[in-house]
Amino acid sequence: MTEQFDYTTTEHVVGPEAADPAAEETVFDERVRAEARLIVERYPESRSALLPMLHLVQSVQGHVTAEGMRFCAEQLALSTAEVNAVATFYTMYKRQPCGQFLVSVCTNTLCAAMGGDEIYRALSEELEAGHEETAGTPGAEGSVTLEHAECLAACDFAPVLQVNYEYFDNQTVAGALETVRALRRGERRSPTRGAPLTDFRDTERQLAGFFDGPGAEEAATASAAAPETVRGADQARERGWTAPPMPEEVELPPIPDKK
Ligand code: FES
Known part of the structure; x- marks a missing residue:
C-alpha cells in the first residue's frame, strides 16, 4: 500500500497502488468494518468514535498508517485532515510500526x-x-x-x-x-x-x-488500582466521609466580551 498522504489539505492523496480497492480489502476487510460499526454504535455522534477506532486500526496494522486514517475518515464521515490531527496529537497512536x-x-x-x-x-x-x-x-x-x-x-x-x-x-x-x-x-x-x-x-x-483476544478475560476483570493509591478513598469510606452534595445549579461568572 502506498503511504501517500497530504497533511495540509482535507483531501487524501491516493497514489496508483493505494487506489487499488482489492489492496484495501486485504487489511480492513468486512470483519474489521463490522467491528468499526459496533464502535460507532456506542456513541450518539459517530465522530466521537474516533479514539477507539484508531486503536482498532493499531490492532490490525500495529500502528496508524495513512490507510488506517483513510479508513477512519470513511467510517466516521470525517476528513482525513481531521483524523490526522487527532492521530498525531495523542502519543498512544504510533506512526511507526510497533514492537510486540x-x-x-x-x-x-x-x-x-x-x-x-x-x-x-x-x-x-x-x-x-x-x-x-x-x-x-x-x-x-x-x-x-x-x-x-x-x-x-x-x-x-x-x-x-x-x-x-x-x-x-x-x-x-x-x-x-x-x-x-x-x-x-x-x-x-x-x-x-x-x-x-x-x-x-x-x-x-x-x-x-x-x-475477545488472548488475555482479554483477565484484562476485563483485573484492577490496576494499588492499595497505596486508593488509601484515601478507602479511609473515607471506612469513616463515612462524603463530599458535600453538588448544588443543582451553579452560577458561572460572566464571559467577557471579545475585543
Ligand atoms: S512522574 Fe512518573 S508517574 Fe508521575
Whole structure:
C-alpha cells in the first residue's frame, strides 16, 4: 500500500497502488468494518468514535498508517485532515510500526529524579534503540519498542515503566534491564498490578473495546488500582466521609466580551 498522504489539505492523496480497492480489502476487510460499526454504535455522534477506532486500526496494522486514517475518515464521515490531527496529537497512536512490546519509561520530573532517566538510558543502550525505535523486527516475537513517557499517573511508585500499558512499579536499572531482556527472549514478566501482558496488537484491540483476544478475560476483570493509591478513598469510606452534595445549579461568572 502506498503511504501517500497530504497533511495540509482535507483531501487524501491516493497514489496508483493505494487506489487499488482489492489492496484495501486485504487489511480492513468486512470483519474489521463490522467491528468499526459496533464502535460507532456506542456513541450518539459517530465522530466521537474516533479514539477507539484508531486503536482498532493499531490492532490490525500495529500502528496508524495513512490507510488506517483513510479508513477512519470513511467510517466516521470525517476528513482525513481531521483524523490526522487527532492521530498525531495523542502519543498512544504510533506512526511507526510497533514492537510486540511497547516499553514506556516515565521520565517526567518525579520519576526522572528517582532514577527514571538512568533506567531509560540503560534500556536505550541495551536495546540499541532511541525514543520510538524498535529492537528487532516490529511485530515479531521479542521485538521491543522503547519510548520515554510523560507522567504515567503512578508517581507514588516512582520510578515506573509500563509494558503495553501495564505497570511495573518501583523500578531499578537492574530490574528494568531484566524485564526487557526477558521480553527480548519472548518471555512475559508479570506486571506489578493489573492484567497479564499481551502483545501490543492484542492490547490495542482491548483499548478499542473488544475483549475477545488472548488475555482479554483477565484484562476485563483485573484492577490496576494499588492499595497505596486508593488509601484515601478507602479511609473515607471506612469513616463515612462524603463530599458535600453538588448544588443543582451553579452560577458561572460572566464571559467577557471579545475585543
Ligand atoms: S512522574 Fe512518573 S508517574 Fe508521575
